[in-house]
Amino acid sequence: MTKITAIFGPGMPLRGNDIDTDRIIPARFLRCVTFDGLGEQVFADDRQQAQGQHPFDQPQYQGAKILVVNGNFGCGSSREHAPQAIAKWGIEAIVGESFAEIFFGNCLAMGVPCVTADAATVSQLHTGIEQDPSATVELDLETLQVRIGELTAAVNMGDGPRQMLQSGTWDACGQLVAQAENIKKTATQLPYMSWAG
Amino acid sequence: MSQGTLFDKVWDLHTVGVLPSGQTQLFIGLHLIHEVTSPQAFAMLKERGLKVLYPQRTIATVDHIVPTENQARPFVDVLAEEMMQALEQSCQEHNITFHNIGSGNQGIVHVIAPEQGLTQPGMTIACGDSHTSTHGAFGAIAFGIGTSQVRDVLASQTLALAKLKVRRVEVNGPLKPGVYAKDVILHIIRKLGVKGGVGYAYEFAGTTFEQMNMEERMTVCNMSIEGGARCGYVNPDQVTFDYIQGRDFAPKEAAWEEAVAWWTHLQSDQNAVYDDVVVFDAADIAPTVTWGITPGQGIAVDEAVPPPETMPESERVIASEAYKYMELEPGAPIQGTKVDVCFIGSCTNGRLSDLQEVAHFAQGKHVAKGVKAFVVPGSERVKQQAEAEGLDKVFEEAGFEWREAGCSMCLAMNPDKLQGNQLSASSSNRNFKGRQGSSSGRTLLMSPVMVAAAAVTGEVTDVRSLI
Numbered sequence: 001m002t003k004i005t006a007i008f009g010p011g012m013p014l015r016g017n018d019i020d021t022d023r024i025i026p027a028r029f030l031r032c033v034t035f036d037g038l039g040e041q042v043f044a045d046d047r048q049q050a051q052g053q054h055p056f057d058q059p060q061y062q063g064a065k066i067l068v069v070n071g072n073f074g075c076g077s078s079r080e081h082a083p084q085a086i087a088k089w090g091i092e093a094i095v096g097e098s099f100a101e102i103f104f105g106n107c108l109a110m111g112v113p114c115v116t117a118d119a120a121t122v123s124q125l126h127t128g129i130e131q132d133p134s135a136t137v138e139l140d141l142e143t144l145q146v147r148i149g150e151l152t153a154a155v156n157m158g159d160g161p162r163q164m165l166q167s168g169t170w171d172a173c174g175q176l177v178a179q180a181e182n183i184k185k186t187a188t189q190l191p192y193m194s195w196a197g
Numbered sequence: 198m199s200q201g202t203l204f205d206k207v208w209d210l211h212t213v214g215v216l217p218s219g220q221t222q223l224f225i226g227l228h229l230i231h232e233v234t235s236p237q238a239f240a241m242l243k244e245r246g247l248k249v250l251y252p253q254r255t256i257a258t259v260d261h262i263v264p265t266e267n268q269a270r271p272f273v274d275v276l277a278e279e280m281m282q283a284l285e286q287s288c289q290e291h292n293i294t295f296h297n298i299g300s301g302n303q304g305i306v307h308v309i310a311p312e313q314g315l316t317q318p319g320m321t322i323a324c325g326d327s328h329t330s331t332h333g334a335f336g337a338i339a340f341g342i343g344t345s346q347v348r349d350v351l352a353s354q355t356l357a358l359a360k361l362k363v364r365r366v367e368v369n370g371p372l373k374p375g376v377y378a379k380d381v382i383l384h385i386i387r388k389l390g391v392k393g394g395v396g397y398a399y400e401f402a403g404t405t406f407e408q409m410n411m412e413e414r415m416t417v418c419n420m421s422i423e424g425g426a427r428c429g430y431v432n433p434d435q436v437t438f439d440y441i442q443g444r445d446f447a448p449k450e451a452a453w454e455e456a457v458a459w460w461t462h463l464q465s466d467q468n469a470v471y472d473d474v475v476v477f478d479a480a481d482i483a484p485t486v487t488w489g490i491t492p493g494q495g496i497a498v499d500e501a502v503p504p505p506e507t508m509p510e511s512e513r514v515i516a517s518e519a520y521k522y523m524e525l526e527p528g529a530p531i532q533g534t535k536v537d538v539c540f541i542g543s544c545t546n547g548r549l550s551d552l553q554e555v556a557h558f559a560q561g562k563h564v565a566k567g568v569k570a571f572v573v574p575g576s577e578r579v580k581q582q583a584e585a586e587g588l589d590k591v592f593e594e595a596g597f598e599w600r601e602a603g604c605s606m607c608l609a610m611n612p613d614k615l616q617g618n619q620l621s622a623s624s625s626n627r628n629f630k631g632r633q634g635s636s637s638g639r640t641l642l643m644s645p646v647m648v649a650a651a652a653v654t655g656e657v658t659d660v661r662s663l664i
Binding site for chain 1: 210211212213214216217218219220222224226233234236237240241245247250251261262274276277279280283317319320325326327329340341342343344345346348349352353354355356357358359391392395396422423425427448449452455456459491511514515518608609610627629630631632634636637
């Protein structure tokens with residue numbers, strides 16, 4: 001798997017706390033058996049209501065790779081369709097004040113880093129991107145820093161997820177499956193595994 | 198770091214090992230799947246040439262897309278039909294038990310697993326659905342996962358996870374008349390916030406929860422996720438054991454005795470250490486209703502929509518977004534707000550005791566003119582039991598529609614949807630923008646009896662004035 005150590009590219013500011021996964025991808029678009037095509041539906045209702053003024057529609061943010069959000073982003077439903085839609089649109093990393101846990105885990109399993117930054121940094125990033133949408137935002141997982149123009153600021157990510165991204169083991173499936181013997185051992189020690197109903 | 202809590206004990210017992218990342222590889226005792234978040238996971242398995250490691254530990258049903266009126270196959274909605282076929286095929290291919298429509302066992306995944314006795318104390322339970330926290334009512338560690346993690350559980354029966362902190366959320370005292378389990382959890386979320394629980398498991402403790410029956414405890418644990426906590430639980434006790442005993446998958450005979458001893462031993466120790474403790478008094482909890490677009494935007498039914506100056510600066514932006522979306526004036530009383538649709542059901546409040554409470558209230562009353570009110574049982578068994586008690590007749594005579602089991606208008610993936618900016622009084626769990634199927638539809642969350650009260654008066658009503 002690809003080692004993810006840094007992401008470079010134009011940013012996109014998306015303001016607001018508590019943006020839930022129903023807003024990111026409304027439930028009617030979950031009527032599907034693949035994740036293909038979800039990129040076009042990302043924030044469908046918010047975009048329709050914003051009539052072209054939503055960042056995902058605004059011409060200056062087309063081609064953005066780093067999304068900058070506020071607090072509790074991705075709360076609500078566990079639907080992986082939400083980060084899939086964001087990623088399929090073209091976003092490769094998200095910087096925010098905080099993330100809902102299931103959303104964070106889904107992003108990690110897809111190799112999309114979600115890093116946190118304090119409110120002042122997020123605000124500076126929003127302004128920086130709005131002032132120069134073509135500026136490159138640089139997210140460095142080695143130094144845990146985000147940079148745009150003159151601004152360099154600290155970001156945070158737990159050691160575990162960061163290590164998984166850096167070493168290219170963010171898709172844990174292979175590692176988990178490899179432990180077949182230990183899995184069996186743990187299962188055998190659980191009393192309920194032998195209580196046939 | 199917590200110590201000696203049920204969460205710690207169950208976590209340790211299910212730990213397979215520590216991964217190079219430092220995360221725990223955690224064994225999952227029960228895996229529940231449904232049609233929405235599993236098809237891509239099965240496709241990923243196929244891509245990698247992997248098999249389902251413990252097919253007997255995964256149970257499937259169909260709930261989100263199920264039409265609650267016309268269930269004839271093929272479904273009218275071709276996309277829903279395609280999802281249904283994908284699930285049927287995957288279950289057959291991988292030898293997974295599937296509780297299909299008409300089996301007598303189908304229903305919302307978080308309703309059927311407890312009612313069949315699949316959900317048991319001390320288990321780890323995962324499902325591609327955030328309301329998996331429901332199963333914590335039994336003293337299980339249960340949480341929602343995404344599709345890639347559904348793949349991981351299918352392939353390895355384990356997940357890579359970081360351990361959560363544990364917050365003891367204590368509520369003591371009897372609930373006042375007209376106050377239900379739903380009000381307790383809405384009150385907790387209102388006070389602790391929608392992100393207050395991020396990074397935590399919530400242990401619901403205290404005499405209020407001890408006095409609750411299992412279905413009430415499920416209502417509380419169900420909405421842990423709305424408070425940001427990925428899982429919530431209640432320590433198992435005699436109420437738990439009495440509920441489980443005799444159900445289809447409950448341990449039997451000698452295994453039953455062994456089970457009760459093991460479950461008891463898993464309870465949090467008297468001197469357990471918590472990362473945080475918060476205490477509420479049940480006497481402070483009133484019938485609660487949300488006015489905004491997050492489940493934390495709740496007030497007592499006799500309060501007014503809070504004006505911005507009464508809230509912390511950090512909540513004012515989302516509040517102003519909520520006033521506009523909900524078409525509600527700050528400072529205006531929530532009581533008297535006209536409702537268009539009343540929905541009773543969901544994994545929060547679609548169980549038999551919910552329907553019994555509603556029927557008891559609705560008996561002899563009638564749904565107000567111009568209001569559409571419908572009751573969706575949480576499972577085929579709930580429907581059958583309700584009908585055996587004649588509840589369906591009570592509902593129909595009172596002007597409520599009586600439907601087939603499913604998730605229905607909680608998230609409106611089936612034909613049950615709000616139209617335009619209709620306002621719904623709902624016993625479900627989320628009042629997000631667009632949640633109930635219309636991009637301008639509005640949702641007020643409340644207890645099922647409060648929904649029924651709104652249905653009969655046509656407006657948000659303090660149920661205490663009608664009982």
